Amino acid sequence: MKHTNQMDGNSPRKSICRLRKGVPARRLAGNRTQVAKGPSMWYAVPALVLFGVFAVVPLIGVVVLSLMNWDGLGAITWNGLGNWKRMLSDPLVFNGLKLTLVLTVVSWLLQTVMSVLLGVFMAGSQRYRAVLAVFFFLPLLFSSTAVAISFKNLLDPQYGIGKAFGLPWLQQNFLGNPKTALWVLILVVSWCFIPLHSLLYQGAVRQIPTSLYEAAKIDGAGEMRQFFSITLPQLKYTFATDSTLMIVGSLTYFDLVYVMTGGGPANSTRILPLDMYIRGFSSYDMGGASVVGVVILVLGIVVSQLLNKLSGTDKMESQMEGV
Amino acid sequence: MKSFRRIAVLALSAAMLTGTAACGASTSSVAASGDEATMWGISDSNFAPTKQAVERWNSRHADQRIDTEYFANDSYKKKIRTSVGAGNAPTLIYGWGGATLREYVKSNQITDLTSDLESTVKSKVFDSVAQAGYVDGKLYAVPTQGVQPVVLYVNKKVLTDAGVNEVPKTWDDLLDAVMKIKASGKTPIALAGGSQWPYLMWAAYLVDRIGGPEVFNNVVEGKKGAWSDPSVKKAMGMIQDLVKAGAFGNVYTSMTADDRKDISMVVNGGAGMELMGSWAFPDFKSLSKDFSTSQFAFAPFPVVEGGKGDSKDLTGNLTNYWSVSAKARSKQQKSAVAFLKNTTYDDTMVSDLLKIGAVPPVKNIDSKVKAADGKMGFYSWVYQSMANTPAFRLSWDQSLPTDQAEAVLNNLEQVFLMSQTPDQFVEKMNATIR
Numbered sequence: 001m002k003h004t005n006q007m008d009g010n011s012p013r014k015s016i017c018r019l020r021k022g023v024p025a026r027r028l029a030g031n032r033t034q035v036a037k038g039p040s041m042w043y044a045v046p047a048l049v050l051f052g053v054f055a056v057v058p059l060i061g062v063v064v065l066s067l068m069n070w071d072g073l074g075a076i077t078w079n080g081l082g083n084w085k086r087m088l089s090d091p092l093v094f095n096g097l098k099l100t101l102v103l104t105v106v107s108w109l110l111q112t113v114m115s116v117l118l119g120v121f122m123a124g125s126q127r128y129r130a131v132l133a134v135f136f137f138l139p140l141l142f143s144s145t146a147v148a149i150s151f152k153n154l155l156d157p158q159y160g161i162g163k164a165f166g167l168p169w170l171q172q173n174f175l176g177n178p179k180t181a182l183w184v185l186i187l188v189v190s191w192c193f194i195p196l197h198s199l200l201y202q203g204a205v206r207q208i209p210t211s212l213y214e215a216a217k218i219d220g221a222g223e224m225r226q227f228f229s230i231t232l233p234q235l236k237y238t239f240a241t242d243s244t245l246m247i248v249g250s251l252t253y254f255d256l257v258y259v260m261t262g263g264g265p266a267n268s269t270r271i272l273p274l275d276m277y278i279r280g281f282s283s284y285d286m287g288g289a290s291v292v293g294v295v296i297l298v299l300g301i302v303v304s305q306l307l308n309k310l311s312g313t314d315k316m317e318s319q320m321e322g323v
Numbered sequence: 324m325k326s327f328r329r330i331a332v333l334a335l336s337a338a339m340l341t342g343t344a345a346c347g348a349s350t351s352s353v354a355a356s357g358d359e360a361t362m363w364g365i366s367d368s369n370f371a372p373t374k375q376a377v378e379r380w381n382s383r384h385a386d387q388r389i390d391t392e393y394f395a396n397d398s399y400k401k402k403i404r405t406s407v408g409a410g411n412a413p414t415l416i417y418g419w420g421g422a423t424l425r426e427y428v429k430s431n432q433i434t435d436l437t438s439d440l441e442s443t444v445k446s447k448v449f450d451s452v453a454q455a456g457y458v459d460g461k462l463y464a465v466p467t468q469g470v471q472p473v474v475l476y477v478n479k480k481v482l483t484d485a486g487v488n489e490v491p492k493t494w495d496d497l498l499d500a501v502m503k504i505k506a507s508g509k510t511p512i513a514l515a516g517g518s519q520w521p522y523l524m525w526a527a528y529l530v531d532r533i534g535g536p537e538v539f540n541n542v543v544e545g546k547k548g549a550w551s552d553p554s555v556k557k558a559m560g561m562i563q564d565l566v567k568a569g570a571f572g573n574v575y576t577s578m579t580a581d582d583r584k585d586i587s588m589v590v591n592g593g594a595g596m597e598l599m600g601s602w603a604f605p606d607f608k609s610l611s612k613d614f615s616t617s618q619f620a621f622a623p624f625p626v627v628e629g630g631k632g633d634s635k636d637l638t639g640n641l642t643n644y645w646s647v648s649a650k651a652r653s654k655q656q657k658s659a660v661a662f663l664k665n666t667t668y669d670d671t672m673v674s675d676l677l678k679i680g681a682v683p684p685v686k687n688i689d690s691k692v693k694a695a696d697g698k699m700g701f702y703s704w705v706y707q708s709m710a711n712t713p714a715f716r717l718s719w720d721q722s723l724p725t726d727q728a729e730a731v732l733n734n735l736e737q738v739f740l741m742s743q744t745p746d747q748f749v750e751k752m753n754a755t756i757r
Binding site for chain 2: 282283
């Protein structure tokens with residue numbers, strides 16, 4: 001134990017103590033080493049200022065703006081709850097909410113299953129694993145706008161791959177059909193993000209102690225049993241973190257959809273963030289757009305808090321007791 | 324209030340950035356300091372004559388220089404409005420007339436140019452185009468580019484192969500041609516529905532041909548129930564007849580106009596016709612020499628039997644306009660006005676415009692237009708139709724306030740996709756009139 005007291009009495013520590021007023025003394029004492037060594041809270045000021053200016057102030061601005069009428073040009077006038085009433089009775093908002101939920105749930109399911117499988121595969125030591133891993137990883141390197149433009153052209157019924165290879169089943173108007181457009185988008189979005197998530201799972205799988213598997217083998221567990229009884233349970237926290245990333249990411253997803261369909265055809269891909277954008281910067285209905293913005297914000301916060309609670313990530317006890 | 328507005332723009336943009344990593348409307352401000360007038364231009368070939376005019380002006384008037392900055396068309400459109408709203412506009416504001424111009428005037432963002440420039444405009448520009456620069460009888464916007472009416476482009480070979488020997492003149496001719504071309508295995512009409520705005524051209528022309536220009540004028544004036552005019556419902560029904568007849572093929576819902584797939588479809592013989600603005604003509608001309616020399620034809624929008632509208636009525640984009648920012652310093656405003664007074668459709672400007680294929684709405688230049696024309700006769704036709712038109716309807720999306728324009732685009736798309744009936748369209752659009 002290297003228990004240093006050299007920082008005692010120095011100003012940085014004092015300021016931390018001051019900031020930590022109200023924390024029970026015993027806990028403070030327990031954290032003593034850490035506290036004494038930690039840098040002054042003042043180092044956090046630049047980050048806090050940036051966070052305040054670019055996150056907190058705009059958020060307050062959007063909430064205030066949702067109570068106002070503004071077309072981007074004229075005077076800003078008070079509208080009270082008018083925008084809220086208008087937006088909450090607008091079928092397009094509910095259409096957007098529904099599409100966002102579908103996009104979120106389906107792409108979460110698809111991405112999680114694929115990422116776990118790929119992650120487990122990439123963490124192993126099979127033949128060609130390293131080469132294949134490079135290919136799996138590729139989509140992560142492309143800009144999403146480039147991906148969107150490429151897929152839009154690849155899926156073009158007249159000029160796309162269907163035509164090029166003479167495959168009639170690929171030569172359909174996927175993005176122009178209200179029934180298929182959203183599903184195509186979900187596939188493309190998943191294709192973009194699966195590499196990132198499988199990377200997370202790969203890392204997590206590699207951290208599972210081999211002794212667990214050895215013990216299981218001795219007990220006679222097969223590959224399947226090992227996967228379901230050791231690998232999956234050990235991935236619990238990665239799963240929670242990763243799902244939060246995916247779900248909050250999908251709730252606010254925008255760029256690929258904007259470039260590939262712009263919300264069409266016939267609003268079949270007009271997810272909430274796109275709905276907000278169109279209201280704000282095509283209709284210049286800043287009040288209405290702000291209402292949608294607040295809805296997205298609340299949805300995001302509630303869902304990520306809920307995920308934290310449900311998965312017990314906020315406690316994060318060790319899963320390796322006895323290892 | 325002004326500073327709050329600026330914060331509000333920033334807030335919403337930042338919210339878009341943090342929330343959705345969105346693109347577009349940034350609000351980098353242009354310093355209003357300095358005495359040089361400022362101008363934001365468009366970085367495409369259509370703007371080249373203006374760019375050259377500014378360069379000529381700057382080389383001769385060192386004391387009244389104009390500082391220019393260039394943007395892509397779509398980013399300019401998104402940027403200019405928020406900039407004007409936040410008081411950061413350039414001295415010379417480039418616009419499309421219509422509802423945005425009225426809103427600029429209403430919020431006192433641009434100056435009255437009547438005393439300085441009315442004589443210049445009246446002496447040169449056709450009334451049908453000059454008129455759109457006026458709000459409440461005062462001149463606020465000075466025309467500056469070529470006119471852009473919407474025309475029916477035709478691939479003659481596709482039509483004759485299908486047994487259609489004449490370019491359709493009436494709606495029945497058109498339906499007949501659609502049936503025959505479809506039977507020959509081609510797409511009768513190319514339509515870039517993925518971009519939404521091409522839908523407007525069909526609606527605008529049909530409503531005008533059936534009910535005359537008053538129908539949509541009533542909508543622009545915001546009269547209650549203006550969309551209930553029977554001609555609107557009839558036009559929507561006719562559009563759905565076309566869709567049901569397979570006139571637009573089955574890929575129009577995803578085809579976009581910005582990559583010119585629609586135009587190449589006509590040029591390559593995949594489709595027989597397309598309704599498009601005159602701005603597409605240079606593409607029709609340049610994509611294939613074979614096409615432009617032997618297969619190209621064009622026609623006005625067909626007449627609807629029994630309709631009230633004049634067959635010479637046009638719709639489309641009139642032209643672009645310059646306005647002068649009311650927030651600019653007086654020295655900047657003076658430079659801008661002097662620039663407009665001297666360069667608006669001067670001889671060099673007119674010939675530069677004709678060179679790039681734009682037909683300026685300027686009186687008495689018949690011979691110049693004819694000289695620029697070559698064999699195809701397109702520019703002369705555009706010039707004559709503009710000179711003789713009783714009503715030149717500015718595109719619906721430019722005529723209406725932004726929220727109503729967005730609603731028209733959205734609901735019209737649903738009419739074209741058959742997910743909304745004509746009655747539902749009328750009802751939804753009436754609800755947007757305040």
